Amino acid sequence: MWIPLAFVLLFSTGFICARLGTMDAEPFTLLLVRSLVVLPVLAAILWLRRSPRQWGSSAQRGCQMGVGMLLHGAYLGGVFAAVKAGLPAGLTALLVSLHPLATAALSLPLLGVRLGLKQWAGLALGALGASLVLSGGLTISQGLPVIGLIWCLVALAGISSATLWQKRLSGGMGMVEGLVFQYLGAGLVFMVGASWVGTFAFDPTPRLLLTLAWLVGAISVGAIWLLMMMIERGEAHQVARTFFLVPPCAAVMAWWLFDEQWTAMMILGAALVVAGLALDRPKAARAVPLHTDTARPRSSTR
Numbered sequence: 001m002w003i004p005l006a007f008v009l010l011f012s013t014g015f016i017c018a019r020l021g022t023m024d025a026e027p028f029t030l031l032l033v034r035s036l037v038v039l040p041v042l043a044a045i046l047w048l049r050r051s052p053r054q055w056g057s058s059a060q061r062g063c064q065m066g067v068g069m070l071l072h073g074a075y076l077g078g079v080f081a082a083v084k085a086g087l088p089a090g091l092t093a094l095l096v097s098l099h100p101l102a103t104a105a106l107s108l109p110l111l112g113v114r115l116g117l118k119q120w121a122g123l124a125l126g127a128l129g130a131s132l133v134l135s136g137g138l139t140i141s142q143g144l145p146v147i148g149l150i151w152c153l154v155a156l157a158g159i160s161s162a163t164l165w166q167k168r169l170s171g172g173m174g175m176v177e178g179l180v181f182q183y184l185g186a187g188l189v190f191m192v193g194a195s196w197v198g199t200f201a202f203d204p205t206p207r208l209l210l211t212l213a214w215l216v217g218a219i220s221v222g223a224i225w226l227l228m229m230m231i232e233r234g235e236a237h238q239v240a241r242t243f244f245l246v247p248p249c250a251a252v253m254a255w256w257l258f259d260e261q262w263t264a265m266m267i268l269g270a271a272l273v274v275a276g277l278a279l280d281r282p283k284a285a286r287a288v289p290l291h292t293d294t295a296r297p298r299s300s301t302r
Contacts, residue, residue, distance in 0.1 A: 010223035012249035024208040027080030028193035035187040056173030068182025073189025074158025087148030125276030126244035132269025
């Protein structure tokens with residue numbers, strides 16, 4: 001139970017970092033520097049661990065680079081670019097937290113997993129709750145930049161695809177070793193992004209350096225490591241549902257750091273999120289492949 005909670009707390013700070021970091025640097029440049037800094041950290045972890053390395057095959061290394069391009073490159077790049085474009089951090093968190101709906105829908109054709117009625121109800125409640133949490137703090141008069149919404153769609157597609165791809169990968173590669181290749185793939189995406197839409201602006205203020213340190217230690221290593229552990233232990237749609245807790249948690253952090261106030265609608269939304277998660281706890285879920293040699297297809301049961 002502590003792994004999902006720790007992941008939510010760490011991952012939620014990413015939206016705070018997006019707001020703070022893009023004040024002094026362009027999003028892709030900041031994330032490129034973060035990718036370059038995290039690689040020596042992972043190398044140190046491998047050295048201190050002093051256990052046999054599991055680098056996997058060349059195909060597995062290529063797949064991990066692809067996952068990194070989607071999970072770190074498209075998702076984080078899209079989130080940071082959306083915030084930089086002027087989209088509120090809260091609304092950004094809402095849009096990308098809806099990816100469990102896409103992940104669950106794709107789990108049927110790609111992974112052969114059918115969702116039961118309670119699972120779909122839990123997803124629906126979570127989506128509704130996440131919407132209420134963040135829409136309660138927005139006003140109709142606010143103009144939303146189209147480019148920011150486009151970047152959110154990029155992030156949404158990236159994290160949904162990465163979750164499904166990672167779940168389909170077989171063993172043979174260590175978790176830290178896999179992260180090394182993920183960040184190599186992400187670095188390529190950020191290099192292209194910084195060259196294409198940016199000017200490599202990076203003003204090393206104390207605020208930016210502290211934000212970068214947190215991005216590397218708490219999110220790039222801590223949160224992503226926990227995410228890989230959850231994907232390894234649970235189904236893709238179950239892992240994705242954990243993200244419904246990110247918007248309310250991010251809203252609390254924004255209230256504490258930036259004095260963003262909660263409304264009654266936001267509190268109601270947070271309650272719906274918790275109710276949606278309670279409807280279908282990951283540890284109790286079972287899924288049956290669509291095609292087996294001895295049984296007909298059936299929905300997952302409780």
